[in-house]
Amino acid sequence: MIDFLLSVSLTACLFLIFKVFERKKVRLLGGIVVNYWVCVLSGMVLLPGISLPASADSLQSWLPFAFFLGFCFITTFYMMAYTTQKVGVSAASVASKLSLVIPVAFSLLFLSLEQRKQWDSWNIMGMLLVFVAIVLTSLRPRYTPQTFDLRGLGLLLAVFFMSGTIDTTLNYVNAYRLNEQTQPLFTVGVFATAGFLGLLVVLYKQLIQKEHIIGVREIIGGIALGIPNIFSLYFMLRALAFFKHDGAFMFPVFNILVILLSTMGSIFFFGEKLSAANRWGIFVSLLALTLLAHQELLSVFA
Known part of the structure; x- marks a missing residue:
């Protein structure tokens, strides 16, 4: 459980560091x-x-997946940035977070896990409320879509599927291709692939397009972001193992806790003001979390 809580905390820190990127x-x-x-x-x-x-x-059992995920990491980042510019921050954020439906569906339909949590009507209601909470907490009134047409819809769908593909692949590889000994090297392999591809893009922009991409601020910011980033993925893999690779349960709970923690951090560190919709989103998040984990909560007090 400590691995799960560490992964949640570090992932929430990543969102806060990105806010510092924007301000600096x-x-x-x-x-x-x-x-x-x-x-x-x-x-x-x-x-x-x-x-x-x-x-x-x-090595061959998981190395192709490390390459694939590294490619997905850097591609999804660019796609998120481009979608944010063309459609809006809120829409891109919602599409990314709602993508949890993909690993949830994959876990329920395709992963043959004997230890999978048995869902009841309360869990299903909690899952539905997760989507409501994500939309409400992601709304930011100062951002409005710039162009929302079929192209904008296509971008949102691309972000949705790419983000969901990352979590689904992580769950599959961790369940069937990794063990406690290979998790650390796999984690490094994913980031090495993304870093190599990103470096090629940087070299192209700096040498061919003459854009200045990396300076002192980027180096300091990259160091601040990199250390929690590597451990957030490593502890997520360990957390998936703790939950017996039951992504149908872990990913909704994980996303809700990240949203709550990053929202509280934004209020405390950046003085961010919440709209009425955001407040309702926090309330719905807590309700969804309670319904999703009601069996576990009842067992504590039994």
Whole structure:
């Protein structure tokens, strides 16, 4: 359980660090690419048991997924940034967060887990309220869509499917291709792939397009982002193992707790004001969390 709570806390920290990026005018691309390489270096030093597997078969069982996820990480980042510019922050944020329906559906329909949580009508109601809470807490009145047409809808759907694909792939690989010994190296491999692809983009922009992408601010911001980032993914993998890879239960609870924690952090550290819709979203989040985990809560007091 401590791994789950650490992953939630570190993921919420990432959202708060991105707010600092905005205020300090850190270039997102430069900060993100530096962050990926900080993830690689800090992971090699700080994660336990980093070593090459004893056999090539062990490496081949998960290495293609690390490459695929690294590609998804950097691609989804660009897609999110572009969608935010063309459609709006709130819409892009909602599309990304609602994507949890993909790993939830995959876990329920395709992962044969004997230990899976048995859902009742209260759990299902809680799951439905998760989507309501995500929409309400993501609304920001100062952002309005700039162009919302079929192209904008296509961008939102792309963000939705790419974000969901990342969580679904993580759950599958962790359930069937990884173990406690290979999780650290897999985590580093994902970020190394994303960092290498991001570096190619940076070199293209700086050498061909003559754009200045990485400076002192981006290096400092990337370091601040990278260390919690590597551990947020590592602890998420460990948390999935703790929940017996039951993504149908873990991902909704995870997302709700991240939303609540990052919202509280925004209020405390940045003085962010909540609209009436946001307040209702927090209330619905707590209600959804209670319904999703009501069996576990009742067992504590039994």
